[in-house]
Amino acid sequence: MKKIVLLLMLVMSVSVANAWIKHCEEAVVILASENLTPKAKGVFDKYLGNRYGDDVQYLYALEKAKKAKHTEEIHYLHLNKKFQPKAKKNDAYGEIVRALGVVRKHESASPAEVTAALRTIINLMCDMHTMANVRIANIPLSQDDFTFLTYTSEIGKKKFTTTKARWSKKWRNYCNYPNGFSAKYRAHDFRIYLGNRFAEFSKGTLEDWATESGKMAAHYLDMCRPDKVVSFGDFRIMDDVNYEQMVKASCRLAALINETVK
Numbered sequence: 001m002k003k004i005v006l007l008l009m010l011v012m013s014v015s016v017a018n019a020w021i022k023h024c025e026e027a028v029v030i031l032a033s034e035n036l037t038p039k040a041k042g043v044f045d046k047y048l049g050n051r052y053g054d055d056v057q058y059l060y061a062l063e064k065a066k067k068a069k070h071t072e073e074i075h076y077l078h079l080n081k082k083f084q085p086k087a088k089k090n091d092a093y094g095e096i097v098r099a100l101g102v103v104r105k106h107e108s109a110s111p112a113e114v115t116a117a118l119r120t121i122i123n124l125m126c127d128m129h130t131m132a133n134v135r136i137a138n139i140p141l142s143q144d145d146f147t148f149l150t151y152t153s154e155i156g157k158k159k160f161t162t163t164k165a166r167w168s169k170k171w172r173n174y175c176n177y178p179n180g181f182s183a184k185y186r187a188h189d190f191r192i193y194l195g196n197r198f199a200e201f202s203k204g205t206l207e208d209w210a211t212e213s214g215k216m217a218a219h220y221l222d223m224c225r226p227d228k229v230v231s232f233g234d235f236r237i238m239d240d241v242n243y244e245q246m247v248k249a250s251c252r253l254a255a256l257i258n259e260t261v262k
Contacts (some may be wrong), residue, residue, distance in 0.1 A: 001141055003118075017023065022056055022057055022183075022260075023061070023182065023186060024175040024184035024186065025056035025057065025122070025123075025126050025185045025201065025210045026056045026187075027058075027096035027184075027186035027190055027250075028058060028122075028125075028126055028187075028190075028246055028249050028253065029052040029055065029122055029247075029250075029253070030052065030183060030187035030251040031147065031187045031190045031191060031194070031247070031250035031251075031254075032250045032251070032254040032257075033050075033052075033254070034036075034191070034254075035198055035250070035251060035254035035255075035258075036254050036257055036258060037258045039261055039262065040254075040257045040258045040260075040261050040262070041146075041258070043103070043114075044104060044118070044140075044257060046135075047106070047111060047114045047118055048115065048117045048118055048119075051109075052122075052183075053183070054121045055118070055122055056122060056123065056126075057123065057124055058116070058120065059074060059075070059120065059123045059124075060121075062168070067230075069142070070090045070095070070127065071090050072090065073090045073091060073092045074089060074092065074095055074124070075124070075127045075133055075135070075163075076089045076092060076094060076133050076135050076208055077091070077092045077093055077127070077128040077133055077134050077135065077213060078092075078093070078135045079135065079136045079137065079139045079210065079216055080136075081136070081138040081209070082139045082213045083136065083214035083215050083218070084207070084210075084211060085206075085207055085210040092124040092127050092128040092133065093128065093178050093206065093207075093210050095120055095123075095124055096120070096121055096124050096125065096206060096256075097206070099116075099117035099118070099120040099124075099179075100117075100121065100256065101120045101206075102116075102117035102261050103117050103121070103259050103260050103261065104115060104116060104230075104261070105259070106261065113225070121251050121253070121255065121256065121257075124172070125249050125252060125253045125256070126249055128210060128213055128235045129209075129213060129245040129249040129252075130171055130172070130175075130210070130242065130245065131171045131213070131216065131220055131221075131226070131242070131244065131245075132167060132170075132171040132172055134214055134217035135255075136214055136217065136218060139218060139221055140182065140219060141221045141224075141225065142218075142221055143171075144236075145166055145167055145168045145202050146166075146226060147164050147165065147166055147167075148164070148165055148167060148224040148225065148226055148228070148230060148234040149162045149163070149164060149226075149228070149229045149230065150162065150163060150165055150229065150230040150231075151163075151229060151230070151231060151232045151235070152232070152234065153232050154162060154231060154232040159231075159232075161228055165224075165230075165235075167221075167224060171238070171242060172237070174242040174243070175242065175246070187198045188255040189202065190246065190247050190250060191202070193243070193244075194247050194250075194251070194260070195249055197251075198251050198254075201247065201248045201251040201252070202231040202251040202254065202255035203253050206252075206256065206261040209248075209252055213245075216241070216245075220238065232237040
């Protein structure tokens, strides 16, 4: 299934939305909703309903309408040199922690506050699992966008022409999906890939997942330094890495909500 989707992605052009493509994020939430406990699913459905199209880019919608009280930094995961999250205000990790506090008190909070908190968690769990949104204190390349080189193809030891790629755009392009395919279809693709690995992918804490994203980003930032040329094979592997990150984001979103409202 995944190979068919990837082949179609190569031959069909699609546009790039802010952060992750809207229907990609929606697929993340669809899969997450299938792994909620009955109590957590009740809270999820009460405040979000059972359609998630309006929820997945809530923060971007606020920004576009100029109603946001946050800065664009809210989409980034800021880590220290040991890959530990800083839990700062207007940072993905810090805002998820804050929003979880609202969801934890959902019975006494206003419905609008709980809905906004759940939407924030959804948005930022997606953001913190994409390499383009990770900022690491002692790695200058992680602080801004940059261009790197990759071979267009390789046959044995023979390498062909190089092409330039933008770090942020490339990771976000991996979330492109052929026009005509729905979020429900992509969620089905995620479900097949996940199999029986929910416990494996959701193991750990929010801090553990932030650190994991940081270490992964550091690896690929080093691989894609402007003074190197990324092999064609490594370049293609980045697509698979991003795909698995999406599935992990689904599992971890479910695990967070399950733990928060148990």
